[in-house]
Amino acid sequence: MNFAIPEDTRLLISSIRRFVEEELCPLEEQVEAKGNLAPDTAREILLKSRALGFYAMNMPEDVGGGGLTAVEMCLAALEMGRTSDILVRRAFGTVYELLLECRGTQREEWLLPAVRGERTCAIAMTEPGAGSDAAGITTTAKADGDGWILNGGKHFVSDGAFSDFFAVTARTGPEAAARGISVFLVDKAMPGVTVGRNQPMMGLRGGSHVELAFDDVRLGRKHLLGEPGRGLRIILGTIGRVRLFDIGARAVGTATLLLEMMTRHAKNRRQFGVPIGDFQMVQSQLADSAIDIASARLLCLEAAWDIDQGLDPREKVSMVKVCSAEALGRVADRAVQVFGGLGYCKDLPIERIYRDCRVMRIYDGTSEIHRVVVARGLLKGGAARVVPNGKSVAD
Ligand SMILES: Cc1cc2nc3c(=O)[nH]c(=O)nc-3n(C[C@H](O)[C@H](O)[C@H](O)COP(=O)(O)OP(=O)(O)OC[C@H]3O[C@@H](n4cnc5c(N)ncnc54)[C@H](O)[C@@H]3O)c2cc1C
Numbered sequence: 055m056n057f058a059i060p061e062d063t064r065l066l067i068s069s070i071r072r073f074v075e076e077e078l079c080p081l082e083e084q085v086e087a088k089g090n091l092a093p094d095t096a097r098e099i100l101l102k103s104r105a106l107g108f109y110a111m112n113m114p115e116d117v118g119g120g121g122l123t124a125v126e127m128c129l130a131a132l133e134m135g136r137t138s139d140i141l142v143r144r145a146f147g148t149v150y151e152l153l154l155e156c157r158g159t160q161r162e163e164w165l166l167p168a169v170r171g172e173r174t175c176a177i178a179m180t181e182p183g184a185g186s187d188a189a190g191i192t193t194t195a196k197a198d199g200d201g202w203i204l205n206g207g208k209h210f211v212s213d214g215a216f217s218d219f220f221a222v223t224a225r226t227g228p229e230a231a232a233r234g235i236s237v238f239l240v241d242k243a244m245p246g247v248t249v250g251r252n253q254p255m256m257g258l259r260g261g262s263h264v265e266l267a268f269d270d271v272r273l274g275r276k277h278l279l280g281e282p283g284r285g286l287r288i289i290l291g292t293i294g295r296v297r298l299f300d301i302g303a304r305a306v307g308t309a310t311l312l313l314e315m316m317t318r319h320a321k322n323r324r325q326f327g328v329p330i331g332d333f334q335m336v337q338s339q340l341a342d343s344a345i346d347i348a349s350a351r352l353l354c355l356e357a358a359w360d361i362d363q364g365l366d367p368r369e370k371v372s373m374v375k376v377c378s379a380e381a382l383g384r385v386a387d388r389a390v391q392v393f394g395g396l397g398y399c400k401d402l403p404i405e406r407i408y409r410d411c412r413v414m415r416i417y418d419g420t421s422e423i424h425r426v427v428v429a430r431g432l433l434k435g436g437a438a439r440v441v442p443n444g445k446s447v448a449d
Pocket residue numbers: 176177178179180184185186187209210211212213255258263413416417418419420421422423426
């Protein structure tokens with residue numbers, strides 16, 4: 055097993071680190087204070103990121119993306135974790151890989167403009183009555199001539215206010231559970247689409263999480279992504295990479311930043327005539343954080359490496375989601391403690407991170423649901439899926 059990072063990847067990672075620290079971090083305070091990122095500033099960071107080749111790095115080169123391997127994407131996302139969610143979204147893009155299912159004219163209409171950063175897509179699966187149970191939706195797309203009529207509603211759609219179109223799950227057939235669900239690309243401007251309330255959140259200032267309503271929205275063949283009845287399969291088959299990079303690796307990156315801050319503070323802050331880092335109870339918080347980070351980081355990279363080998367590390371990505379999100383939660387809590395009153399004060403980014411990171415255990419599948427996925431994998435296939443090459447350690 056070779057853990058060395060090649061020189062060209064190191065160069066890429068250090069230029070992403072520089073971009074994050076010099077261009078994005080200085081904007082964090084402005085977003086927190088105003089509750090949004092000014093459209094001109096958002097445009098400016100998008101253009102800078104595109105000029106540097108940082109936009110849509112996850113997408114293949116043949117559609118104009120950066121073509122990074124999964125391991126490279128993970129390393130890049132570790133750096134993105136050093137700034138806030140909204141700034142990462144605006145600068146690096148959230149170009150969902152489900153758009154690679156676009157065929158024929160769909161590519162020019164949806165996929166390519168998304169990769170170029172001209173149009174953005176949000177995922178609209180969750181409904182007030184269907185969250186963890188993604189197959190329990192009541193939004194319907196009823197066949198009508200050679201198209202469908204969409205009715206229903208969604209909520210908690212991240213980036214909804216900023217997005218130009220939505221990937222919407224809807225029930226197209228009476229088949230049980232997931233087999234009756236399809237996914238449609240629906241333009242925000244289409245008649246019958248209403249972007250509703252921006253749902254206020256505990257953290258993630260500057261972001262938007264909206265309700266959507268669909269009232270007799272007329273859809274044609276060009277709106278259907280992939281085959282009818284395969285909607286959940288398409289979304290769940292590609293969202294793993296989002297979980298791995300945007301949640302797993304970014305969480306580890308944020309935790310790493312916090313540990314660096316805690317370590318510096320433990321060396322510099324003196325109480326009782328000595329640096330607080332001399333106290334074993336403070337040391338143990340640093341050590342536990344380092345252990346949390348090192349294990350989550352390795353798991354992220356291993357799952358990414360599996361993807362690069364053409365394997366499907368579904369259960370491992372679920373482990374990453376739980377491990378990284380919960381590790382960051384623990385590290386953020388310790389960071390508040392080690393900084394004392396300053397950790398609770400808005401003068402430092404720690405309290406923002408503490409609020410922002412809580413959702414990582416909830417969205418894109420709660421920790422409980424991902425534990426269910428891991429346990430089901432174990433019960434179905436023994437240890438076989440836990441190690442990288444699909445063989446059990448004993449094999
Ligand atoms: C900030 C934010 C952004 C989001 N962005 C998006 C988005 O862009 N697109 C989108 O479609 N959705 C989005 N969501 C929705 C998110 O994915 C859901 O909130 C999440 O899947 C959980 O669903 P729920 O909130 O309905 O909780 P519920 O499903 O009602 O769960 C409530 C509790 O019950 C537990 N539970 C449920 N089922 C089981 C089970 N089988 N076993 C054990 N425990 C269980 C859960 O773990 C949880 O603790 C977002 C949510 C938030 C808060």
